[in-house]
Amino acid sequence: MKKFRIAALLMCFVAMSMAFTSCQKNEDLIVGKWKCTAVSGSSTAMHADTGVIWEFKADNTVSLAGIPAATYTIDGDDLTISVAGTLSIKMDIQKLNKKTMILAEDGNEANTATFERQ
Numbered sequence: 001m002k003k004f005r006i007a008a009l010l011m012c013f014v015a016m017s018m019a020f021t022s023c024q025k026n027e028d029l030i031v032g033k034w035k036c037t038a039v040s041g042s043s044t045a046m047h048a049d050t051g052v053i054w055e056f057k058a059d060n061t062v063s064l065a066g067i068p069a070a071t072y073t074i075d076g077d078d079l080t081i082s083v084a085g086t087l088s089i090k091m092d093i094q095k096l097n098k099k100t101m102i103l104a105e106d107g108n109e110a111n112t113a114t115f116e117r118q
Contacts, residue, residue: 029098030079030101032055033054034053034054035053035118036048041105048113049065053118056072060073064083067083068083074093077093078093079103091105092105098117099116099117100114100115100117101115102114103115
């Protein structure tokens with residue numbers, strides 16, 4: 001009986017740990033450096049090129065190659081990058097985890113960029 005209780009407690013602990021890990025928000029997962037590894041369709045609207053590194057910071061700023069003063073916001077699976085208050089790039093987050101990020105051009109799912117965490 002005692003072994004059953006220990007096993008049941010252990011299973012509850014594992015289940016709760018998995019639930020908390022899988023519930024990480026996009027706002028937390030996106031922070032870090034991401035290297036573009038693949039582009040499909042036309043990436044011109046997203047300004048994504050293979051080999052380029054994007055760095056998302058916790059203060060909602062983002063460093064993009066050659067683009068100064070950029071900020072980002074996340075609303076669910078919607079990512080918006082604003083450059084110097086004049087240009088907004090809207091993207092859909094198709095996949096975001098600790099290793100991989102896939103972004104699609106807002107309204108055009110054929111245009112995607114795949115990133116790997118650096």
